[in-house]
Structure formats: structure tokens, C-alpha cells
Amino acid sequence: MTHPSSLPGTVQRKLTTQAGAATLQVAGDWTLQHYAPLRRQIERMRRQLTAADHIQLDSLGELDTAGAGLLVELLGPARVADLGEWAPQLPAERQALLKTVAAALDKPEAAQTPETNGLADVLAHIGGTVAGVWDQQRTLLGFIGLTLQTLFTVLPNPRRWRMTALVAHIEQTGLDAIPIVALLTFLVGAVVAFLGATVLADFGATIYTVNLVAFSFMREFGVLLAAILLAGRTASAFAAQIGAMKSNEEIDAIRTLGLSPIELLVLPRVLAMLITLPILAFIGIVSGIAGGLVVCSLALDISPTMFFTILQRDIPLNHFLVGVGKAPVFAFLIAVIGCLEGFKASGSAQSVGEHTTSSVVQSIFMVILLDAVAALFFMEMGW
């Protein structure tokens, strides 16, 4: 393959004695290595070249596909096509290469994408995003409807319950999440107790730390922290699982087998979440209060017995019900958003990534938004 000359490729036009005609001298290596300078040379040379010019390829060194492409650009596909006539001394395999490249390039160049200006792009982007958000909410509502419809057709028919999948998902989303949920709420419980103690000490009301911890965890933090953790942990997993299945055409396979992807994939996940999130919320409440209890007994001289007495005396059951009552709603939304984002993913790896991120962002947003609305509502109702 190596040629004695390893000079960079050149092309020169020399006038001969005949009027108007000239010889085009192609020399050196026409390879990828010398691509940029060669391309500049042929841009210049192409304008001077006339049909009558004689072309001299004898001192051509190495030639690869990049160089062949340039040579074809310089000479034009038509002239290269009858290479055999004007350059018969060129080795047959080089002729074949040049002709193959010429045949491939003998098509009009595609129209370049039009340049756009920055401001219009920004406006278009804003418009697109707004329309996208609207579309997303409509799709979400549609998907919720579809899921509920499938749920009600499957429920009266125990043979179509997918118990194995349900139990597997309960394990993955619930059992495996217990350590992280318990640890996190325990720590937040301890922090809340410290904060309460610091503020309430000025009023000599340190004892109300117990009420603060119990109220906040039963009504809000227990369920909210569990829901946010599951939104990060489970919604993303659902989106990635279903997205990968989609790009692998598994969803299409389920459809062509006459099965419903909603029934097979979405329902077990949604039901598993509906079962696990209330339990996790309860665990969150218990370990949050335990965190408060530890801080109270170690730092505030409130004994566990006293803690429990206050808990029993001052905190009615309805706070617990208000808190845990929100869990199924959050669970349903997190599961549905995770699954829907998975279905929205297209074939590419980037798209699966984008939709996984979007599932987490959307479900956390929804959880916090609904929690705020619910807090207002329950407060006004005096529950």
C-alpha cells in the first residue's frame, strides 16, 4: 500500500502551447491526512478548469475514499465515468474506486437546512414548550382514564389478575425502599425536633416539641417524604423499564400478541404503588416520630413515657388519617406518570433518558402541588 512518495497531494494547472487548453497536474497523496488543504485547492481549481483541459494522473501517490471524493468533485462525475478513455494507464482498481465514488456522488446535493435567526428560535422554543405542557396534561388525563378503564374491566375477572407481577413490584417498590424511607424520615424527625426545641425554648414551651413532631409527621412529612422518595426511586425505574421495552419493540410485541400493555405493564405497577405507598407513609410517620423521640429524650429531658403520654392525650387520630389518606392519590399519580413517560420514549437512548428525568420532575411537582392544595383544603375544613 505504501507508495515511495509521501508528498501531500497537489493539483496544478499549466498552460500548454495550444490556445486556451492546459494540463492539470494531479500529484502526491490524496488521502484523508491532507484533506483540508486539498479541499481548498480544488475549490480554487474548479473555477479555472475547462472541458478541454488535459488531465495528468501519472504522479498520483496514495488514494483513499476521501481523496477519491475530492478528485471526483474536481473533475465532475461525468468526466470520471469515462476515465478509461483518458487515463488508461491508471490501475484498474483505482479506476473502479473513482467510478464507484463518482456514481455515488452523481446526485444533486441535498438542500442545506435554512439558517434561522436567534430571536425567532427562542420564541418558537417558548411556544413549543407551552404547547408541550398543555399536551402533556391532556395525555396524562387520557392515560389516567385508560388505566382506570382497564382496572375496572380486569377487577371483576380474577383470572386476569397478574399476581406474580404485582408481588414482584410490591417487593421492588415497597420492601426494598423501607430502609431508605425509614432512615430519611428518622433524620428529618430528629431535625424537626431540634428546630422546635430551639424556637420553643424561648417561650419555655419545649414540651410542645412532641406535638410539633407528631403533627408535622402525621399530617405532612411522613407521606410527603415517602412520596418524594418513591417519585425519585420508582417513577424513574418505571419510565426507564418501559422506555427500554418500547425501544426494543417489546411493547409492539405485546400488542401483536393480542395483549394489552396497560393490563400487563401498567396495572401491576399502579396497584403495587397503591399498596406500598400508604405502608411506607406509615413507616415514615413512625420513624419520624421515633427520630423526634430520640432527640427529646437525649437532648430535652422529655422521657419516652412522657412523650407517649402527650402523644396519646393531645394528638387525635384524624391527623394520621388526613396524612395517610393522601398516600393512595400520590401513589397513583407517581405510578401513572412514570409509566406514561416510559410509553412516550422513542427509540433513542437520549429519549429514554429525557423521559426518565421528566417522570421524576413531573411526579415530584405533582406530589408537592397536590399536597399544598390538600393542606389548604383540610385546614379550611378544620380536619
Add this chain to the structure above:
Amino acid sequence: MSADEPVIEVRGLVNRFGKQAVHVNLDLDIRRGEILGVVGGSGTGKSVLLRSIVGLQRPNAGSIKVLGENLLKLSSRRRSELERRFGVLFQGGALFTSLNLQENVALPLIEHAGLKRRDAEHLARQKLALAGLPPEAACKYPDELSGGMVKRAALARALALDPEVLFLDEPTAGLDPIGAAAFDQLILTLRDALGFSVFLVTHDLDTLYTICDRVAVLSHKRVLVVDTLDAVAATDDEWIREYFHGPRGRAAHDAALMLEMP
């Protein structure tokens, strides 16, 4: 490195997955400028062999010499330099889905050949045309294309740096017969002009008959036989007999004979 030294020399290769051995003491040479077809039944480790040679799969034992250097013992920098001289076409194309076709092909040109973006994309469009794609495909993304077009674009990317060894994993699977024949012809033309070697894993008997100089048959965890097609077809082995002398094998053989007749 002398001219007749093989470009790839595999000796005593052992690949195991858990308890299951895929290759045991496998030897194989690929000579300079030849097109070597690799055939074998499903699960005989054709793709694993390819992955071992290009360095994606670390074998349990054995040596792999590529272009005169032992791939398994090189530093990672030297290995990356060596791997630039490979072109690999994966079975599913393996195009980068976040880049459009011309960016896919331009990527190695920008990273390794040091071209400017404009030059690289211009050259990338030429390579795509050479692989048989229409000009308007250059700005499309892989998920907007059919399987056959993805394959062509993947070939264009594999050829981007004009490699010395081209690895093709089932290149014609999923192409229509006309496209497959054009693909074969393109490989042949480029090989004649540029002199690279081709390691071709295929099930396509037409491809074997049209372009392969030698054929290696993988069976019983090693290379059963490697020789010219006629010699391989004459080997006394049950699988080979079924493969080359079954209805499909005979048809491809007849077609190849027809082509050779003036």
C-alpha cells in the same frame, strides 16, 4: 511488518461464560487484503470472536495479535491508536441515536483525523452517498430510518477513517436482495482499491459466494476449517454438508456460477 504476515493472528483463544465454553483453543489468521467469511450455526460464537478481536471482550486465555501487536498487552493509549485502524459494523448498526447521520460519520473524522467540522461533514456526506444513501438522509436521525438505511450509515461510519481491517457483523441481514448485492460489490471495489482486510460474519450464502476469498467455519468451539469456499464445501462434516449443499446453498452456488459465465 512483512507483507505476508497475517494482519490478525488468533492463537489458543478461550472464551467462557460461566461454565459454558464458547471457544476452546481457537486459532485463526486473517491475511492482508483478503475477505474472510466466518460462518457457523447460531450460538457458535461468531460475534464473540469478533468482539474478542476488536477488544470488546477479554478472552479467558490465548493471544490475539493485530497488525503485529498483541492487543491484550498494550497500554490503553497505544490500543486506542491501534483501534483507529479498525472499522467495525455492528449487527444492529449501533449508530449514536442523539446524532444525525452526517454527525455520526463526521465524529471519528473530527476526533481522530483532526478535520474541521465543515470539512468533516462534507466528507461524511460523500461517505454516506458512497454507502448508497440518498443525500436527504444525511440530516436525519437514526430512529427516522429503516433498518437497511441504518446499516448503510453504519458502514459509512465504519469506513470513515479508511480502516486497515474492516469487521462486518451480518452486514447484509435486513437488506433487500438488490441492496445486499450492491453492498457486496461496494465492499469488493473498496477492498481492491484500498487493500484492507475484511472479517465478515455472515449467514448470507450469496455474500459468501460473491466476495469471500476464504471461509472459516466455526464449530465444536473452534475453527473447524478455513480455506477457499470450494475446499470448505468439500469438507466431510455434517453441518458443512447441510449448510452448503442444502437447498439454499445449492441455489447460491448456482447463482454464483451463472455470474462467472460470460
